[in-house]
Amino acid sequence: MDMMPSYRMSSLRQGLQPQADAPTTEIADQPQALLDLPDGDAKESLRAVHAVLNNALAQPTLAIYEAGGGSTCFLPPSLLRRADVTVVDIDKDQLANNDYAQHKILADIQTHRFPHDCFDLVICYNVIEHLPDVEAALRRFSESLRRGGVILIGAPNPASLSGVVTRFSPHWFHVWYYRHIRGIKDAGQPGHAPFPVCYHPLVWLDHLKAFARGQGLEVLFERTYESPRYGELRDSKPWLGAIIDAGAAILNIFSKSDVRRGDYHLVLRRS
Numbered sequence: 589m590d591m592m593p594s595y596r597m598s599s600l601r602q603g604l605q606p607q608a609d610a611p612t613t614e615i616a617d618q619p620q621a622l623l624d625l626p627d628g629d630a631k632e633s634l635r636a637v638h639a640v641l642n643n644a645l646a647q648p649t650l651a652i653y654e655a656g657g658g659s660t661c662f663l664p665p666s667l668l669r670r671a672d673v674t675v676v677d678i679d680k681d682q683l684a685n686n687d688y689a690q691h692k693i694l695a696d697i698q699t700h701r702f703p704h705d706c707f708d709l710v711i712c713y714n715v716i717e718h719l720p721d722v723e724a725a726l727r728r729f730s731e732s733l734r735r736g737g738v739i740l741i742g743a744p745n746p747a748s749l750s751g752v753v754t755r756f757s758p759h760w761f762h763v764w765y766y767r768h769i770r771g772i773k774d775a776g777q778p779g780h781a782p783f784p785v786c787y788h789p790l791v792w793l794d795h796l797k798a799f800a801r802g803q804g805l806e807v808l809f810e811r812t813y814e815s816p817r818y819g820e821l822r823d824s825k826p827w828l829g830a831i832i833d834a835g836a837a838i839l840n841i842f843s844k845s846d847v848r849r850g851d852y853h854l855v856l857r858r859s
Contacts, residue, residue: 624660626819626820626823628814628816628819629813629849630813630815630816630819630851631816633811633813634662636809636811636853637809637853637855638666641663641667641709641740641855642664642667644736644738644808644855644857645708645709645738649670649671650667650670650671650672650708650709651672651706651707651709652671652672652673652674652707652708652709652710652711653674653675653702653709653710653711653732654673654674654710654711654713655676655697655711655712655715655725656677656682656712656713656715656718657675657677657682657686657689658677658682658685658686658779659685659686659687662740662742667709668688671709672690672691673690673691674689674690674692674707675689675693676693676695676697676700677692677694677695677697678694678695678696678697682779684779685779697712697715697719697728698719698721698724698725698728699724699728700728701731701732702731702732703732704732705732705734705735706732707733707734707737708734708736708737708738709738710732710733710737710738710739711740712725712729712739712741713740713741714742714744715743716741716743716788716791717743717746717785717786717787717788718783718784718785718786719788720786720788721788722789722790723788723790723799726790726799727803730803730804730805730858733858734858735859736858738808738855738856738858739800739805739855739856739857739858740853740854740855741796741853741854741856742851742852742854743791743796743851743852743854744791744815744850744851744852745812745850745851746787747792748812748815748848748851749835749836749847749848749850750815750817750850751787751850754785755785755787759782759784759785762776762785763775763776765782766781766782769821769825769828770817770820770824771824793810793852793854797810797854800854804859805857805859806856806859807854807855807856808855808857809853810853810854810855811853812849813849813852813853814846814848814850815848815849815851818832818833818848818850833848
């Protein structure tokens with residue numbers, strides 16, 4: 589399913605939120621995204637991503653572009669403390685939920701342009717699966733990135749069990765799943781997941797990496813990992829988790845990889 593709050597399409601006009609919206613909350617030692625994850629593959633992958641980002645971005649100040657961003661921050665605090673963050677989202681509710689960006693722009697990340705070479709890091713997390721034109725968004729990210737700059741993409745794996753179910757089921761089923769299986773009562777309401785998905789071909793990891801190389805980007809890190817939703821199910825509804833695990837084990841006999849690896853992290857660097 590659509591795993592976390594991210595980008596949706598609407599007809600809102602673009603605009604710049606007042607600077608008074610700049611965050612005043614103290615940055616915690618651990619990002620909420622990491623604290624919210626159960627122990628396991630997803631948490632370890634995000635920790636590995638943080639290590640890669642800290643090594644790749646050692647400069648004392650950073651300009652960060654978050655493409656599609658709500659209340660959840662996926663960046664390590666060591667970066668966030670020395671960063672000037674600009675978030676762009678087409679949903680005013682998502683912008684209102686964001687309390688850590690200094691600059692908030694109401695716009696479409698597929699078409700909104702920044703000056704060339706102006707960001708050290710572009711982060712796009714649980715967003716590209718919602719975009720009808722991923723190629724346009726990626727071109728905008730690449731042209732705004734400085735040499736040596738980094739792009740972090742977190743996305744669902746379309747070939748996984750959860751990816752296949754999400755692609756071939758209607759949106760109302762995703763909302764039902766969030767409300768009645770995950771127990772999220774405001775699921776599907778404005779500003780709350782799940783959001784409609786598109787699954788452009790560039791969401792497939794191999795296609796995404798090939799396109800990135802064509803944009804002069806090199807792969808610093810990649811990892812597919814088991815979706816944290818499996819851990820949630822095993823804890824909250826053991827009977828359902830056992831059924832899904834059994835079904836996944838059968839599918840894995842015929843698959844080249846574990847079908848429970850429902851998400852991936854990809855870190856790219858502009859050479």
